[in-house]
Amino acid sequence: MVARRRPDPPRRDAPHRDNLRDRRVQALRYRTGIAVVLLTLAVGGPTLAVAQTLPGGIETTEGPVQIIAEEVIYNPNTHTVTATGKVEIAQGDRVLMADKITYFEQSRIVAASGNVSLLEPTGEVLFADYVELDDQLREGFVQTIRLLFADDSRAAAVRAIRSDGNTTVLERAVYSPCLPCADKPDRPLLWQVKAVKVTHDQTAKKIEYEDATFEVLGVPVAYTPYFSHPDPSVKRLSGFLAPRIGGSGRLGFRIGTPYFWAIDDSSDLTLTPFYTTQEGVYAVGDYRQLFGSGQVTAQVSFGYGEGFDGSGNPTGDDEFRGHVFAHGQWQLDDNWRIGFDLERSSSDTYLKRFGFTSPNFLTSDFFSEGFYDRSYFSIIGYSFQGLRAFSDPDETPLVLPLAQASWIVEPETVGGRLELNANAIAIHRDEGTSQRRFSLGAAWQRPWITDLGTVITLDLSVRGDLYDSEDVYDSLGNDVSGQTARLLPKAALEMRYPLVRPTPNGRQVIEPIAQLVLAPSTPMSSVISNEDSQSFEFDDTNLFAVDRFPGYDKWDAGSRFVYGVRSAYYGNDGTTFSVFLGESFELTDEKDVYDNGSGVGDGRSDFVGAITFTPTSWLDIQHNFRLDKDDLSFNRNDIRAVITSKRLQAAIGYTAVKDQTGVPNQSDRDEIYVSASAKITDYWTLYGDTRRRLNDDTGALSTGLGIFYGDECVEVGAMYRRDTTRDRDVTPDTSVNLVVRLRNLGM
Numbered sequence: 141m142v143a144r145r146r147p148d149p150p151r152r153d154a155p156h157r158d159n160l161r162d163r164r165v166q167a168l169r170y171r172t173g174i175a176v177v178l179l180t181l182a183v184g185g186p187t188l189a190v191a192q193t194l195p196g197g198i199e200t201t202e203g204p205v206q207i208i209a210e211e212v213i214y215n216p217n218t219h220t221v222t223a224t225g226k227v228e229i230a231q232g233d234r235v236l237m238a239d240k241i242t243y244f245e246q247s248r249i250v251a252a253s254g255n256v257s258l259l260e261p262t263g264e265v266l267f268a269d270y271v272e273l274d275d276q277l278r279e280g281f282v283q284t285i286r287l288l289f290a291d292d293s294r295a296a297a298v299r300a301i302r303s304d305g306n307t308t309v310l311e312r313a314v315y316s317p318c319l320p321c322a323d324k325p326d327r328p329l330l331w332q333v334k335a336v337k338v339t340h341d342q343t344a345k346k347i348e349y350e351d352a353t354f355e356v357l358g359v360p361v362a363y364t365p366y367f368s369h370p371d372p373s374v375k376r377l378s379g380f381l382a383p384r385i386g387g388s389g390r391l392g393f394r395i396g397t398p399y400f401w402a403i404d405d406s407s408d409l410t411l412t413p414f415y416t417t418q419e420g421v422y423a424v425g426d427y428r429q430l431f432g433s434g435q436v437t438a439q440v441s442f443g444y445g446e447g448f449d450g451s452g453n454p455t456g457d458d459e460f461r462g463h464v465f466a467h468g469q470w471q472l473d474d475n476w477r478i479g480f481d482l483e484r485s486s487s488d489t490y491l492k493r494f495g496f497t498s499p500n501f502l503t504s505d506f507f508s509e510g511f512y513d514r515s516y517f518s519i520i521g522y523s524f525q526g527l528r529a530f531s532d533p534d535e536t537p538l539v540l541p542l543a544q545a546s547w548i549v550e551p552e553t554v555g556g557r558l559e560l561n562a563n564a565i566a567i568h569r570d571e572g573t574s575q576r577r578f579s580l581g582a583a584w585q586r587p588w589i590t591d592l593g594t595v596i597t598l599d600l601s602v603r604g605d606l607y608d609s610e611d612v613y614d615s616l617g618n619d620v621s622g623q624t625a626r627l628l629p630k631a632a633l634e635m636r637y638p639l640v641r642p643t644p645n646g647r648q649v650i651e652p653i654a655q656l657v658l659a660p661s662t663p664m665s666s667v668i669s670n671e672d673s674q675s676f677e678f679d680d681t682n683l684f685a686v687d688r689f690p691g692y693d694k695w696d697a698g699s700r701f702v703y704g705v706r707s708a709y710y711g712n713d714g715t716t717f718s719v720f721l722g723e724s725f726e727l728t729d730e731k732d733v734y735d736n737g738s739g740v741g742d743g744r745s746d747f748v749g750a751i752t753f754t755p756t757s758w759l760d761i762q763h764n765f766r767l768d769k770d771d772l773s774f775n776r777n778d779i780r781a782v783i784t785s786k787r788l789q790a791a792i793g794y795t796a797v798k799d800q801t802g803v804p805n806q807s808d809r810d811e812i813y814v815s816a817s818a819k820i821t822d823y824w825t826l827y828g829d830t831r832r833r834l835n836d837d838t839g840a841l842s843t844g845l846g847i848f849y850g851d852e853c854v855e856v857g858a859m860y861r862r863d864t865t866r867d868r869d870v871t872p873d874t875s876v877n878l879v880v881r882l883r884n885l886g887m
Contacts, residue, residue: 206229208229221245238255268285279305287340298311310338317372318332329357330854331357333352335352336352346369346377381398386875388876390493390494406430410425423443445461464483483502514550515547521539522542524537538568542564557584562581573609576608584600602628604625609669645713648708653722668693676734677738702724724740758783760781762778791816846859860874861876861877
């Protein structure tokens with residue numbers, strides 16, 4: 141039955157609500173005729189179909205009451221005003237419409253009958269057969285009531301009593317956000333709640349049920365003497381959320397019941413206790429707080445269960461286990477901000493075993509940053525927790541502090557872009573190398589464009605480093621700790637000559653690029669420990685970088701000549717196609733600077749390139765590669781395709797990397813991954829992803845499949861995942877998680 145629900149079911153009441161608003165605007169236009177009507181009534185003239193204030197000059201705290209009708213008759217003997225024919229009464233932002241409305245002046249009662257509608261300021265609409273209200277339309281009695289809430293959910297009742305202008309008590313009522321089936325509107329709704337008594341408090345924004353029965357497809361499945369949920373206008377309110385149900389080989393069956401606590405307008409906490417059949421009980425808390433000049437978010441988990449040693453073997457003793465992820469940031473003034481990140485886990489494999497995340501290390505820091513026009517200042521402290529099997533806490537570095545400063549001089553002052561930099565860092569280890577460094581540098585850049593369109597850029601830079609290290613040993617095991625200094629000058633000249641040719645359907649661009657970099661061969665001193673440039677990857681993004689290393693410790697020494705060419709086509713319809721290929725020639729021998737397998741540093745470098753293709757607005761293809769300089773085989777091959785359409789979002793990728801000598805603890809990779817989410821109907825969505833290793837017998841590293849259904853009143857789904865990775869006590873695992881959310885019931 142669910143699948144036959146129409147994609148865009150008509151909302152018969154929604155146009156009615158819009159019509160009410162349109163007619164309310166019309167009422168404002170009629171107010172200019174009020175004086176004429178009163179004068180006409182005073183001399184006994186004929187009735188007029190215009191807007192009129194109620195007799196007696198009724199004024200309330202919310203303003204005068206106005207009437208719009210085809211015919212308005214005032215009877216001075218009975219002190220009544222009777223309006224018929226598309227009648228509308230407006231009082232403040234509250235509008236009452238009916239076929240006939242009678243106002244009793246002495247009792248100050250408004251009685252409406254025939255197609256009665258009452259539009260509330262909150263956007264809710266009440267439909268009824270007969271209504272009696274006070275002259276402020278705030279209190280009264282309603283017979284055979286139907287309610288349309290602002291989010292199109294509905295309620296109906298035999299009768300209702302309205303009091304205080306904000307409380308409606310329904311008798312023998314039913315509530316549901318579900319729409320009727322398009323083909324068979326008489327078929328029972330997907331779900332609904334029936335109750336002997338329902339109270340809607342608009343001030344508290346709360347709906348309460350007494351003697352309530354929950355029905356699915358017309359069949360009663362649950363009963364409760366009382367329950368409540370926020371009305372549709374509420375964005376956040378304390379209460380229980382949808383349960384989290386699932387299971388896996390590691391945890392067994394798992395169920396969690398989240399409770400959301402809206403502490404105040406700027407902070408909240410979601411606490412979810414979990415029960416598992418294999419790992420016992422644990423809880424997860426998610427806290428958020430927004431300040432006037434900052435914010436804090438935190439996730440904490442905690443529990444008590446079997447402990448494991450560093451090798452993943454059970455210790456036989458129960459122990460505390462948990463984690464904390466927290467982030468905070470505050471803006472002190474227009475120039476300065478401070479913040480922190482905190483990441484800690486009770487053990488190396490806890491996060492993986494309980495399905496939170498699977499990083500190789502956790503990073504905690506605190507920082508302060510200042511921004512002044514073209515200047516930047518920062519001071520940061522870092523602490524790490526390694527989560528891999530070979531991680532040793534005593535050898536994990538503590539960085540305190542890392543200080544940086546940058547000044548950019550106005551270009552007009554020096555005829556180009558001049559940047560001055562200062563950097564200082566102190567790294568401490570309980571066991572292993574400790575190191576302190578202070579650096580000062582300056583870089584000047586000036587571009588020129590010749591009459592022929594050639595873009596020439598000159599870069600001049602110099603940097604000086606002072607090092608003080610402890611516990612540094614050379615390849616023979618000799619202690620070479622001590623102090624050292626180095627001066628690192630560099631000059632680079634780059635030329636680009638973009639050639640553009642317009643075509644009827646777009647334009648073509650060919651851009652040859654050449655660069656000459658001059659720098660002395662400065663071998664890295666044995667006193668210096670490479671801390672910040674351990675991972676280096678040579679590709680098209682850094683081919684023309686003056687300094688290709690990401691950090692300070694390794695220096696991109698020596699002279700080189702770099703060339704490349706970029707060709708592109710840009711269509712008028714948005715189609716793009718570009719190709720880039722480049723290579724570097726080392727003019728000096730820098731084999732000791734770069735690691736084996738990096739593709740650069742030994743005469744000619746590997747070829748690096750990129751191909752991008754966007755044939756349509758919904759498809760993007762990217763290919764990055766590094767070709768061996770001798771046989772043109774792929775040393776790195778990375779292909780990605782992204783599909784983004786109304787009903788399909790997908791990503792397909794292939795990565796092959798060999799000779800990863802320069803990347804610590806990484807072997808050759810040959811992987812393919814696919815992820816896709818397809819909206820097969822307006823209600824049903826399929827999801828799937830997989831990552832497979834192609835160069836060994838591992839096969840699929842992970843696989844996920846999911847199916848989800850969502851409409852105006854319910855969300856249900858199931859997610860299957862298979863993970864084959866291993867890490868000590870974390871073994872391959874299969875998990876299934878279920879999603880069930882009932883709209884507007886706090887789930």
